[in-house]
Amino acid sequence: MATLFVVGTPIGNLEDITLRALRVLKEVDLILCEDTRVTKRLLLKYEIGTPTMSYHAQSKLAKVDKILSLLEEGKNLALVSDAGTPCISDPGALLVSQILDSKVKGQLLNVSVVPIPGPSALVTALSSAGISVAEFTFLGFLPHKKGRETLFKEIADSSRVIAFYESPHRIEKTLESLEKFCGTERNIIIARELTKIYEEFARGTVSDVKAHFAENPDRIRGEFVVIVLGRM
Ligand code: SAM
Numbered sequence: 001m002a003t004l005f006v007v008g009t010p011i012g013n014l015e016d017i018t019l020r021a022l023r024v025l026k027e028v029d030l031i032l033c034e035d036t037r038v039t040k041r042l043l044l045k046y047e048i049g050t051p052t053m054s055y056h057a058q059s060k061l062a063k064v065d066k067i068l069s070l071l072e073e074g075k076n077l078a079l080v081s082d083a084g085t086p087c088i089s090d091p092g093a094l095l096v097s098q099i100l101d102s103k104v105k106g107q108l109l110n111v112s113v114v115p116i117p118g119p120s121a122l123v124t125a126l127s128s129a130g131i132s133v134a135e136f137t138f139l140g141f142l143p144h145k146k147g148r149e150t151l152f153k154e155i156a157d158s159s160r161v162i163a164f165y166e167s168p169h170r171i172e173k174t175l176e177s178l179e180k181f182c183g184t185e186r187n188i189i190i191a192r193e194l195t196k197i198y199e200e201f202a203r204g205t206v207s208d209v210k211a212h213f214a215e216n217p218d219r220i221r222g223e224f225v226v227i228v229l230g231r232m
Contacts (some may be wrong), residue, residue: 008118
């Protein structure tokens with residue numbers, strides 16, 4: 001039976017990879033990468049010479065067919081994204097579902113999908129946020145336009161912890177929206193550049209964190225996870 005391994009890779013620090021992930025990346029026949037150039041940096045560090053092929057959200061059906069036929073031939077594949085866990089706000093989920101649903105001569109393709117756990121920015125941020133996270137809601141990336149206001153109203157009303165991903169281009173706009181909908185006193189945590197040189201947790205009320213970034217505009221760069229504490 002062929003296997004598709006869904007492999008978590010580092011979100012910054014290349015040492016954050018499991019022994020199992022390294023073994024699997026060494027042993028598979030092909031690694032499907034969001035961007036082969038990004039994954040090659042990791043493979044180079046660990047002297048892994050496995051061939052790579054790109055697979056991303058815009059990949060054409062022909063590529064999916066190729067992947068399916070490799071699995072049909074019994075080849076073992078690994079799926080990785082540029083950083084973190086594939087399919088979590090990253091490409092891969094559609095491919096995994098196509099593989100699970102794919103049939104050959106009326107029979108489901110004989111493939112197992114095996115997760116190889118690794119880092120995710122979401123869990124990394126929550127782990128050191130300093131809050132109790134028995135339950136939370138994850139929103140991925142917020143929509144830029146349609147539905148954005150409704151979502152902020154939901155965040156404002158929520159008594160649960162809410163986490164989402166944000167880009168440096170939108171973080172100030174997002175802080176403004178949090179101020180508008182949740183008020184200045186809602187507690188938030190912004191985890192930035194996790195596992196990298198400029199890793200930072202900005203904690204406090206919306207107005208504290210907004211002031212922090214206004215005073216330190218050089219810190220409005222990199223990658224962000226936003227955590228909004230529940231309404232009291
Ligand atoms: N699949 C990835 C995961 O498991 O974390 C997430 C991929 S998503 C396309 C990229 C977003 O994740 C970034 O825009 C940022 O919001 C968040 N992210 C990824 N790496 C991060 C890091 N080192 N520090 C903070 N946020 C990060």
